[in-house]
Amino acid sequence: MKQLSKSYVKGDEGSTKLIPEESEDMWHAFNLIREGDQVTATTFRKISKDTGVGADSERIKLKLTVIVEVVEFDAEGGTIRLRGKNITETEHVKLGAYHTLELEQQRAFTLFKTCWDALDVERVEQAIDPALSADLAAVLVTEGLAHICLVGSSTTIIKAKVESNLPRKRGAAAAGYDKAWNKFLEAVFSAVVRHVDFSTVKCLVIAGPGFAKDQFKEYLDTEAVRREVRVLIENRDKVVMAHASSAYKQALKEVLSAPGIATRIKNTKAAREVAALQDFYKMMSEDAARAFYGPGHVFAAAELGAIQTLLISDNLFRINSVEKRQRYVALVDGVVEAGGEALVFSSMHVSGEQLAQLSGIAAILRFPLDELADQDLDAPF
Numbered sequence: 373m374k375q376l377s378k379s380y381v382k383g384d385e386g387s388t389k390l391i392p393e394e395s396e397d398m399w400h401a402f403n404l405i406r407e408g409d410q411v412t413a414t415t416f417r418k419i420s421k422d423t424g425v426g427a428d429s430e431r432i433k434l435k436l437t438v439i440v441e442v443v444e445f446d447a448e449g450g451t452i453r454l455r456g457k458n459i460t461e462t463e464h465v466k467l468g469a470y471h472t473l474e475l476e477q478q479r480a481f482t483l484f485k486t487c488w489d490a491l492d493v494e495r496v497e498q499a500i501d502p503a504l505s506a507d508l509a510a511v512l513v514t515e516g517l518a519h520i521c522l523v524g525s526s527t528t529i530i531k532a533k534v535e536s537n538l539p540r541k542r543g544a545a546a547a548g549y550d551k552a553w554n555k556f557l558e559a560v561f562s563a564v565v566r567h568v569d570f571s572t573v574k575c576l577v578i579a580g581p582g583f584a585k586d587q588f589k590e591y592l593d594t595e596a597v598r599r600e601v602r603v604l605i606e607n608r609d610k611v612v613m614a615h616a617s618s619a620y621k622q623a624l625k626e627v628l629s630a631p632g633i634a635t636r637i638k639n640t641k642a643a644r645e646v647a648a649l650q651d652f653y654k655m656m657s658e659d660a661a662r663a664f665y666g667p668g669h670v671f672a673a674a675e676l677g678a679i680q681t682l683l684i685s686d687n688l689f690r691i692n693s694v695e696k697r698q699r700y701v702a703l704v705d706g707v708v709e710a711g712g713e714a715l716v717f718s719s720m721h722v723s724g725e726q727l728a729q730l731s732g733i734a735a736i737l738r739f740p741l742d743e744l745a746d747q748d749l750d751a752p753f
Contacts, residue, residue, distance in 0.1 A: 373397040373499035376480060380488045387484040388496060392477050395450045396527045399720060400499035401475060402445040402452055403526075404492060405483060407692045411454055412437040413473045413481040419464050436460045437482075438471055447720070451476050489701045491689060491716070498525055508642055509568045510627060511560065513580040513588050514619040515553075518560045520567050521621060523628075523642045526686075526718040530621060532563035557591045564592070570607040579616040579627045589613060625722040645723040648683055648715055652734055661740035665730040668749030674703055678737045682707045682714040685724055685732035689716075696753050712738075 373390055380386025387410075392398050405411060414435050420428070438456035445452050452475040458465045465471055475481050485492065508523040520532040536556040539548045568576055578585050578592075589611070596604035614633045616623035627633055628646045656663035664673050673679050688700050704714045717724040727734065 373400060373496075375496065375500045377482075380485065380493075382488055382490055382493045384488065385484070385486045386488060387482055389480055389482045390496075390499075391480045392475070394477065395529055396524045397499055398445070398450050398452060398475070398477065399447075399527050399718075400495055401481075402443065403686055403690060404495055405440060405443050405452070405454065406690070406697075407440055407443070408486070408694075409440045410437055410459070410484040411440055411456075411473060411475075411481055412460075412484075413475060414479065415471065415473050417464055417471070432464065434460075434462060434464060436462070436465060436471055436473065438473055489698070490705055491701050507572065507574045508577070509564075509573045509575070510577045510579060510624060511564060511585075511588065512616060512619040512621070512623055512627075513560060513578065514582060514584045516556065517619045518556075518563070518580075518588075519619055519621060520560075520563045521624065522567070522573075523624065523721075525641045527720040528621065528624065528642075528722070531567040534559045534563055557588055560588060561592060561595055565601060565604070570603055570610060574610065576607075576611045577614050577627055577633060578611065579614040579623065580619050581615070581617055585613060622722070628722075642721055642723070645683075645715060645717050645721060648681055648736075649723050649726055651681070652683060652736055655736050659740060661742045661745040662737040663734070664737065664741075664745070665734035666749075667731065667733055667751035667753075669744060670733050670735045671699075671703065671752045672744055672749055673735055673737055673741060674706055676741065677710050678739060678741060679707045679710070679712045679735045680738045681736040682712060683717060683727055683734045683736075684714065685717045685719055685727050687719045687724075687728065688732050693753075699753055 373392055376389040376391065378388045380388060390401070392401055412435065414433060416431050417434055418429050418431050436458050437460045438454060438458055440454050440456045442455040443452065454473045454475065455470060458467060458469050458471045461467065507525070510521045510523065512519045512521065516536045516538045518534040519530050522529045522531055534556065536552060538552050538556065541549050578589050592604065593608070612633060614627045614630050616626050628643055629650065652663055664670050682704065684700065684704065689697055691697055707714045717727045719725065719728060
């Protein structure tokens with residue numbers, strides 16, 4: 373995300389002009405824009421035109437500002453649709469008329485809020501810092517299929533898919549197998565060179581079932597030296613191997629939780645989320661009075677200063693109730709101020725999907741709260 377201008381401070385009104393540059397930026401924008409915000413962007417409007425011989429219509433380009441009432445995100449298409457009332461003086465769109473703005477990559481928009489809370493400010497800072505965009509890359513590979521994935525701070529993106537129909541190793545087709553296999557490895561190699569930026573990626577994991585991953589690792593090392601691909605040679609120590617049950621995106625959960633891999637990528641946000649969830653489940657099985665989930669129990673524990681690690685889904689901040697959002701923001705701030713750790717999980721990560729099954733909020737406590745653990749507690753709002 374590129375920030376072109378900024379006129380806000382935490383806790384006050386203001387605006388920022390942003391340009392989403394990749395799909396993860398659209399996810400950040402979706403989490404930033406809420407009902408009541410004002411968004412300015414270029415748009416197109418079909419207008420009727422009297423030609424003297426009958427009515428005609430043309431599509432014109434306008435810059436409009438709408439007060440947002442509805443926010444829709446198309447994850448597959450990477451677009452955001454905002455519906456709201458127009459507050460821009462124009463001869464083509466009446467004041468107060470409803471209009472839909474569509475935000476896309478590489479198109480600037482300006483966002484105005486009456487109050488920028490701490491999580492909004494942090495979200496923008498996270499989005500515009502290239503060092504936080506994609507910190508883990510993975511090649512999930514098996515015979516004839518590979519996915520190159522970038523696991524960013526908020527999303528997991530499949531950057532390339534390589535497929536090949538390989539001949540059988542036996543019989544008359546065996547002669548063509550080696551040629552097809554090398555062609556497949558070359559395609560995966562090229563995808564890695566094209567999509568993995570080692571200036572931001574902390575670790576490249578090669579994973580999959582069987583021996584395909586080992587053969588690709590050998591090919592990667594050999595070809596990097598033969599072709600003098602300096603970026604691969606200089607970052608060889610960032611490449612690690614792991615087992616996965618398949619070459620599909622879902623297998624990333626296994627990869628990130630593998631003990632050997634978790635140690636190597638412990639500083640990445642996605643790995644920290646996976647580790648925190650594992651710690652929570654372990655605590656829940658060993659000392660349930662120190663593992664709370666659900667708004668009622670978590671807020672009660674926070675009031676006693678008992679939270680060591682807060683796990684909370686970004687889904688809970690995408691709510692139209694200002695009061696509820698403020699309570700969640702205050703919860704995060706309070707945990708941090710008390711010396712705890714607050715992890716905002718992305719619902720676009722596998723770990724975020726798991727947390728959603730626990731109501732989207734959980735906490736590991738500093739000390740057991742046996743009396744609270746046995747009570748039925750409602751959310752404080």
